[in-house]
Amino acid sequence: MEKAKYLILGAGPSGLTLGRKLLDKGEKDFIILEKEDTVGGLCRSETVDGKPLDIGGGHFLDVRRPLVCEFVFRFLEEKEWNSFDRDSRIRVHGTEINHPFEANIWQLPKEYQDKYLDSIQKAGCNTGVEKPSLFTEWIRWKLGDEIADNYMLPYNSKMFSDTLDELGTYWLEKLPNVSYEDTLRSCKEHRMFGSQPGHAQFYYPKEYGYGEAFIRIADSMKENVFTGVSVTEINLDTRIVTCGDGRAFQAETIITTIPWDCVKLTGISDEFAGAVSSLKHSAVEIRYVDEDPETPAHWVYVPDANTPYHRILCRCNFCPDSKGYWVETVKKRTAKYVGSKWEKNYAYMNEYAYPLNTIDKPQKIRLILDEAREKGVIGLGRWGEHEHYNSDVVMERAMKLADELMD
Ligand SMILES: Cc1cc2nc3c(=O)[nH]c(=O)nc-3n(C[C@H](O)[C@H](O)[C@H](O)COP(=O)(O)OP(=O)(O)OC[C@H]3O[C@@H](n4cnc5c(N)ncnc54)[C@H](O)[C@@H]3O)c2cc1C
Incomplete structure (x- = not known):
């Protein structure tokens, strides 16, 4: 002993x-x-196709905790990191808009803007309805049916492996808070209003994962x-x-x-x-793709139910001199890669990825x-x-x- x-x-x-x-x-x-x-742990990286790939998903160091950054920089000096302003997007209606959705619907064609604004205005939180205690109802109550149906519910269904009815709402307060007035103003002024999501600024190592x-x-x-x-x-x-x-x-x-x-x-x-x-x-698989994604974003959320993965990490846009991207897919959906052109690509399964x-x-x-x-x-x-x-x-x-x- x-x-x-x-x-x-x-x-x-x-x-x-x-x-x-x-x-x-x-x-x-x-x-x-x-x-x-x-x-x-989940923050491990491997070398894939000559460059780093984070096998636990896309991993960035948020700037918001200076003491933590100071601690990390003792071991991997600050000069060994690049810093970025977050460019994360949502793939929807055949285009990409920035995240969070409700602050950036001004990037969609006008007819979509009207539809989303109308739906947000009618959302329960804007019409005095009591806050619901189930996840799916909360999303409709907070963001309206259009954002719920076109983004939040399909995306979360993919990410949390169809367990939405089992989820509570106590953790949703940390989502960016963008009011109807913020959204309306952003559509008029063509820039986002409301609170920013996490990782608004972040670091990623220059030479390593x-x-x-x-x-x-x-x-x-x-x-x-x-x-x-x-x-x-x-x-x-x-x-x-x-x-x-x-x-x-x-x-x-x-x-x-x-x-x-x-x-x-x-x-x-x-x-x-x-x-x-x-x-x-939930368990999440990371799979490498040897092509450059057609987006300048650091990462892209993909709510489309027919696409197996829910997020793309555009390595070539944050890791210097690298190419390609990797995708994050919940375990249940990885069967879709069998027989596909990605079947033999580098892949790593994280059995413990998200606590539900x-x-x-x-x-x-x-x-x-x-x-x-x-x-x-x-x-x-x-x-x-x-x-x-x-x-x-x-x-x-x-x-x-x-x-x-x-x-
Ligand atoms: C897809 C995804 C994206 C993420 N993106 C980011 C991001 O951009 N930025 C960020 O800061 N965070 C991000 N995170 C969160 C980050 O991964 C975690 O916050 C962090 O890894 C938690 O550290 P931990 O030490 O608590 O747990 P873990 O990293 O999970 O470490 C637990 C350790 O315990 C070990 N272990 C497990 N079982 C045993 C056993 N039986 N015996 C011995 N050892 C065992 C594991 O192998 C592991 O090394 C992301 C997570 C995921 C899943």
């Missing part, structure tokens, strides 16, 4: 940031266990990071972790960034077990996190907290947890 003060499960951005911050504060007694042979930053963070604490070690069981009573290779570790505190439902959990209540089995996620925001998730995850913490096991990051956190958010949360643990 190997022992450590802190045992960190998973070497994605959250596990690595926590480890590095503990070390910065003088704490050396920690071990990070990672099942893959390389670190970085996003994953390089995490390889460098891990390299700075080589003795503490064990790759190729898959956790198979966590006993929350004894804080003993068992791994696929037969090794066992015991810690005073375990910090888990891996999905709760991917291992055997022992020493837990029946309610805890029930809550874990209620957590849902099901209606009862907030209560279930609260129960899990509270009971686990009482036993010295802390959930952190996208999977430890089962939240749609981006990498900058999980790094910020890991930094705060390091402060808390060391104080």
Whole structure:
């Protein structure tokens, strides 16, 4: 049995940031266990067709958290990144308009503008209807039937694998807020009004994929990071972790960034077990395409139900001297590539890509996190907290947890 003060499960951005911050504060007694042979989690990159490709989807570093950027730049210096103003588009009505849709309908032909404006004006949020609690109804209530039918519902159906009726609305407040008045004004003045979505400005490495930053963070604490070690069981009573290779570790505190439902959990209540089995996620495949996309955008959302993928990442528009693009497709829809001209292209399946925001998730995850913490096991990051956190958010949360643990 190997022992450590802190045992960190998973070497994605959250596990690595926590480890590095503990070390910065003088704490050396920690071990990070990672099942893959390389670190970085969903933020890993591979070289495909001579240039980087982010195998967990398109990954950009948002500028909004300066402390996080400062931390990352310690390992991959700021001068090694390009910065961009976001150009993301939605493919609709045979053309592309910028995202968010409701702020950019002025880019559509006039007859479409009138139709969308009329529909937004009649949306429930503008006519005094009470806010609904189901996802599909909320979308109609907030954005009107036209945006719901032509973009939001088909797109989200693709992205969340037809689970829309299971989703709650508590997480939608973070969508850009564009009022009817903002949309009307943007149609008159031909520029967008209302709040901007995330990644309005972002960084992407000049020579590498996003994953390089995490390889460098891990390299700075080589003795503490064990790759190729898959956790198979966590006993929350004894804080003993068992791994696929037969090794066992015991810690005073375990910090888990891996999905709760991917291992055997022992020493837990029946309610805890029930809550874990209620957590849902979607799997997303990344597939490379060796052609240049006909768009200047960094990425494009594709709501069309007949196209298997839901998003295109235009590598040639953010990765210098590269060509081609990659597409993101929910697992269920990847069968459509069998027998197609893309069948043999480079592809990588992320079994855990999006935690699903099901209606009862907030209560279930609260129960899990509270009971686990009482036993010295802390959930952190996208999977430890089962939240749609981006990498900058999980790094910020890991930094705060390091402060808390060391104080
Ligand atoms: C399609 C897509 C696009 C995204 N775009 C962006 C973006 O542009 N910008 C951004 O900042 N964020 C983006 N994100 C989010 C980003 O990927 C996550 O915020 C980030 O990876 C979360 O880090 P984490 O360490 O919490 O989890 P993860 O990155 O998932 O890391 C968890 C680690 O645990 C390991 N693990 C799992 N099971 C075990 C086990 N049994 N034993 C040992 N180890 C295990 C995994 O291999 C992994 O390394 C995107 C995500 C997706 C899916």
